[in-house]
Amino acid sequence: MKTHAIRQELDQARANGPLRQIQIPPCPELLQRLRAAMDLPQPDLNEVARIAAADVAMSATLLRVANSPLHLVAGHVPCTTVGQAMYRLGLDESAALMQAFLVRHAIPVNSPHLLRFWQRSTKRSIAMGFIAGQLPGMRVDLAQGYGLFCHVGMPVLLQSVRGYGATMVEAAARIDRPFITTENINHRTDHAVVGALVIKVWHLAPELMTAIRLHHDFDALRDEGVEPEVRTLIAAGLIAEHLMRRHEGLDEDVDWAANRAAAMAWLHLSEDELEQWDEALRPRLDEA
Structure with missing residues (x-):
């Protein structure tokens, strides 16, 4: 209870x-689509890829992380597409990065206090x-x-x-x-x-x-x-x-x-x- x-x-x-005066920003449309795709019994990989490609900056984030030293194993070539980045990162990590990106842009922080x-x-x-x-x-x-x-x-x-x-x-x-x-x-x-x-x-x-x-x-x-x-x-x-x-x-x-x-x-x-x-x-x- x-x-x-x-x-x-x-x-x-x-x-x-x-709480009457509190203004809650709307949930981003792409985040709603991401949640819907990930909540299926079998996550819709094609839809997740479409969401990732829908925002150039979000795509760049996935590529940057996938090509970081933590993920770029010696001998592997850098990822050049969103699909390659998602394959290297895995679905869960890709979705987590996308969620973080979307939330960060929905609720911007421009304050020295934070x-x-x-x-x-x-x-x-x-x-x-x-x-x-x-x-x-x-x-x-x-x-x-x-x-x-x-x-x-x-x-x-x-x-x-x-x-x-x-x-x-x-x-x-x-x-x-x-x-x-x-x-x-x-x-x-x-x-x-x-x-x-x-x-x-x-x-x-x-x-x-x-x-x-x-x-x-x-x-x-x-x-x-x-x-x-x-x-x-x-x-x-x-x-x-x-x-x-x-x-x-x-x-x-x-x-x-x-x-x-x-x-x-x-x-x-x-x-x-x-x-x-x-x-x-x-x-x-x-x-x-």
């Missing part, structure tokens, strides 16, 4: 509460996709979507709410309370709620909506009333953020220190396995 309750919360806040926002979102998506590949039963597309959309509420709030930039500065500077507490005190909502609203308006997976709504509510890791898929996304997201911070040479954050045991226990992850993930993921984050 947690997902149902969150959907009701968003509907009420949208109709009569603080430097490198989409770069870090893409890295988080890559980390989540890697983690999903290590966990039997975890959907790679859901994991990648969580990584990409996790903090999407921030740029939407910046575009819709006067003074949100100052709130971000204040929230980041305070050590006496969590970031989202400052958001709620100043604006009666926060980026987790707005991010979940984006997922709902764009008709993306309900598990994704719920996980993004709860991604700062780590009590969900211990709450049996929360759907297992949602708890897995939140736990994996905490680990992805930790591995990203290690890759960037940053200290452990408060969320990881307080909740690492719960996240690792839920995923049945050992310290040795975490170290192996860190080592295996680093080349992918270097490339990102």
Whole structure:
């Protein structure tokens, strides 16, 4: 019932509460087509290729990644067509790159408060996709979507709410309370709620909506009333953020220190396995 309750919360806040002023950009048409093609029992490869070729810049992104050192094996010739790039990358990675490209252009970020926002979102998506590949039963597309959309509420709030930039500065500077507490005190909502609203308006997976709504509510890791898929996304997201911070040479954050045991226990992850993930993921984050 947690997902149902969150959907009701968003509907009420949208109709009569603080979300009335939030402007959600429309879901890109090409992203809708991509989702439809990928959601078929057998994904429509020809349609995915047509979508990739529909935008010159998106095609260039696929070619650039396919010809990067991470994918260009010694002795192989560079890809020169979108089809060759998709074959080398594989369908899942191609679709993830296309989704990231389309979302980034649908929700542009032009603010000093969110430097490198989409770069870090893409890295988080890559980390989540890697983690999903290590966990039997975890959907790679859901994991990648969580990584990409996790903090999407921030740029939407910046575009819709006067003074949100100052709130971000204040929230980041305070050590006496969590970031989202400052958001709620100043604006009666926060980026987790707005991010979940984006997922709902764009008709993306309900598990994704719920996980993004709860991604700062780590009590969900211990709450049996929360759907297992949602708890897995939140736990994996905490680990992805930790591995990203290690890759960037940053200290452990408060969320990881307080909740690492719960996240690792839920995923049945050992310290040795975490170290192996860190080592295996680093080349992918270097490339990102």
